[in-house]
Amino acid sequence: MTSDVDLCTKLVGHWSREVLDGRGYGDYQSMGLSSGQYDILREVVASARAAERQGVADAGRLIIREARKGCVARYRSGGPGKGPWR
DSSP states (O other), rough: OOHHHHHHHHHHHHHHIIIIIIIIOHHHHHTTHHHHHHHHEEEEEEEHHHHHTTTTSHHHHHHHHHHHHHHHHHHSSSTTTTSSSS
């Protein structure tokens, strides 16, 4: 079974690469993301674009690292509605 963190990381990573490749932002719901996951995506894309401006040729590792970091933080207390309000 895939954990919430792993699923989030996979989805955010996929859509971050799509956005960076110019396939655009869509409505977060059409991407299959929650609003919180979409927030993570926007942060990951911003970090990857900044890295590309600094000459990083392959932002793939950064995307996965930042997506995982954001997803771990999002689900650290069990996910939306499953833990204390944050």
